[in-house]
Amino acid sequence: MSDFQSTIDDVTQSEYKWGFVSDFDEDTVPKGLSEDIIRLISKKKEEPEWLLEWRLEAFKHFQTMVEPEWANVHYEKPNLQEIKYYSAPMSKKTLESLDELDPEMKSMYDRLGISIEEQKRLANVAIDFVVDSVSVQTTFKEELSKLGVIFSSFSEAVKDHPELVKKYLGSVVPPRDNYYAALNSAVFTDGSFCFIPKGVRCPMELSTYFRINAAGTGQFERTLIVAEDDAYVSYLEGCTAPQRDENQLHAAVVEIVAMKNAEVKYSTVQNWYPGNPETGKGGVFNFVTKRGICKGDNSKISWTQVETGSAVTWKYPSVILLGDNSLGEFYSVAVTTNFQQADTGTKMIHIGKNTKSRIVSKGISAGKSQNSYRGLVQVKRNAKNAYNFSQCDSLLIGDRCGAHTFPYIESNNPSAQIEHEATTSKIGEEMLFYCQQRGMDLETATALIINGFVKEVMEKLPMEFAVEAKKLLSITLEGSVG
């Protein structure tokens, strides 16, 4: 084995730094999936009757569905009867302020690098913390409510704004949409709810931090973002999980609605536990449905994602471009190392006139991992002058990994213009030697090359997030290249 190869091995085998388990009392339900469990979850959450009915309807459909197999990933299908569908850290009473937080919980945040003290001072980011099945804390709620912005856990929204939740829940991702969306609809426990009223530009980033803590638990969160006419919001999501030998299932649903002239930016830094680097054992199955609809004219939805974690990732944040002149964007960096597998991309569905979409996907594969881009650009019959530009670049590190691109294009309107560019490159010895000859060691060189490769996407992230994402990227690939 050459030095080059062993350096690559070092880099790709860095440790997962968020793998600890916090020890607090948990309120859980027995494992297994059944109508009774769904009723129990609904009862624990004190939900209205209509929501329980909605769940049960979804469950009925779910039982008629089979797990799809078309993705370019291989895994042992999770046994849904072995999963606990509800787990909540027990708090003694409702918190009046962050200062009353359980010390163990507080220490968990600190270890995650989310210091609560700091959060209190961070003036421009409001955060909702979701641990396992429940939201534990939302910051800046009051400040936001003065503007009419609703930012709360999903459960609270169900209690406080049932009419809004009822109106939009399932309007973009219907319960029957797909296998895991149906499962989520039946058993979802919490998540975030954002509502930006007409004409309001949300003055701070809204952010949700998801954490799976309890063993044997799945996380099924639901996020709903609604931006009324002329509204603007930028939303961020981050996530981690403890290191466990069994696979954990994360099946979330995110729905975004953008009305006339509204703009929603949704950014994700996904860092679920990727499994044991040497054996490939354990890790999170990240099977997520994310979809937005540009409902009104001139509206805009933009997805930016940095995917570094999970054993298996399977998701396609999509935009339905219904309103005339609406714009959908997808910027993605997906990194796989060791035994990770990712099949990710986007769908852009052009329905309105003069609709535009832009796709920039950067895949990085190292170790023995497999990384696939899968995208669909669909132009419907009446989507006059639809325009799409797609760029899919893959970077390979070492010679035991794979990159795959599956672009699908369906155009039903002759005026549509669709452009697709794709490249595959390898961080080769020549590139590294060039950097070494300029005095850089292999790690510095690799970091430099990778940062260059992903630059276009990183620039789309909100500033605070970009720094974190860059750090995460270098930690993930530590020893592979930088």
Added chain:
Amino acid sequence: MIKIENLQASVDGKEILRGINLEVKAGEVHAIMGPNGSGKSTLASVLAGKEDYEVTGGSVNFDGKDLLDLEPEDRSREGVFLAFQYPIAIPGVSIANFIKTAVNEKRKYHGMEDVKATDFLKMIKEKMSLLEIDNKFLGRSLNEGFSGGEKKRNEILQMAMLEPKLSILDETDSGLDIDALKIVANGVNKLKSDKNASIVITHYQRLLDHIVPDFVHVLLDGKIVKSGDKNLALELEEKGYDWIKEEQKALA
């Protein structure tokens, strides 16, 4: 500055350098000429520490250090610079960012702090005006979509910024028209001092009209078979390499 003694190297078991002897002192410019396949670029790569080449014998002393014992990045930090024949593109990495990283790596090695952003900018702008390079150059991705002339000028700019003791220019004239050649040669001449030295590897004598060497060496089958002053280059231009080959045969 550098003393190469009986250097032997092979690639994939095939012997390419068969005992090179060369000494270069501060302030000197040495040209190495030779036909295709004679081992010119191999010599450059071996000195820079490229992994594909296996050193099978001999020694290289660089300013009192065993050069062959150093990692490629440390050779660079000690002051060996290789201007590549085919500089590689690194998409998304700006020239400014690349050079700054390189400069700071070298400073770190020598126990110095990172260069201040303002100082760096001032310095690189000075060097760019010296080398007649447009300011817009800085923001461009390294070597991506560059013309042959731009690539070579970028190499010389990096050389100017890293201020090496020994510069090895590997076929710097290849792919250049005469105007670009003059600009590049001019840059090299401006950077010349009595503290640094250059080894200029070239096929053709035309580069040596502009970078005038103190010594000219002819490399043939992995050995330096003839050395002289700049007139030797002119002689080679006129008569080719065959007469030297004949001479060698006669000697054997």
